[in-house]
Amino acid sequence: MADAHGDFVARWADFWDAPDPARLGGLSAPDIVLRWPGRAEPIRGLESWSQQVAGALARFPDLRLEVVADAGNGSVSFIAWRAGATVEGRPVQWEGVDRMELRDGLVVDSTVVFDTAALRAAATE
Numbered sequence: 001m002a003d004a005h006g007d008f009v010a011r012w013a014d015f016w017d018a019p020d021p022a023r024l025g026g027l028s029a030p031d032i033v034l035r036w037p038g039r040a041e042p043i044r045g046l047e048s049w050s051q052q053v054a055g056a057l058a059r060f061p062d063l064r065l066e067v068v069a070d071a072g073n074g075s076v077s078f079i080a081w082r083a084g085a086t087v088e089g090r091p092v093q094w095e096g097v098d099r100m101e102l103r104d105g106l107v108v109d110s111t112v113v114f115d116t117a118a119l120r121a122a123a124t125e
Contacts, residue, residue, distance in 0.1 A: 005072030008105055010097075012079060016065035018055060021050040029106040036112050048123035068095065075102050087119060094118040 034043040063085040096114025
């Protein structure tokens with residue numbers, strides 16, 4: 001299982017080094033359920049997840065995430081990450097963690113956790 005985890009982390013890092021919603025099928029199952037900060041309901045399905053990523057990239061075209069640490073436990077992978085993007089003309093960084101349940105190497109259930117304060121502060125300054 002460690003090799004499957006390592007393979008997934010490498011694919012995740014590759015995706016977020018040059019994010020493109022059209023490439024999400026290489027990471028996410030068609031029936032993915034994703035919990036996202038600030039959303040009352042989970043994002044359901046690959047198409048909805050692709051739209052969420054496309055929206056984030058439209059607002060922050062230079063958005064990139066890098067792996068800070070990772071761990072695997074059976075079918076679950078954890079990735080701690082650092083994000084960076086230009087917000088209102090200035091560089092902003094924030095950190096978070098994804099907890100992802102995998103099936104056949106693809107995410108079927110994910111919880112994303114990050115503090116949105118840095119983004120909110122940059123958008124209001």
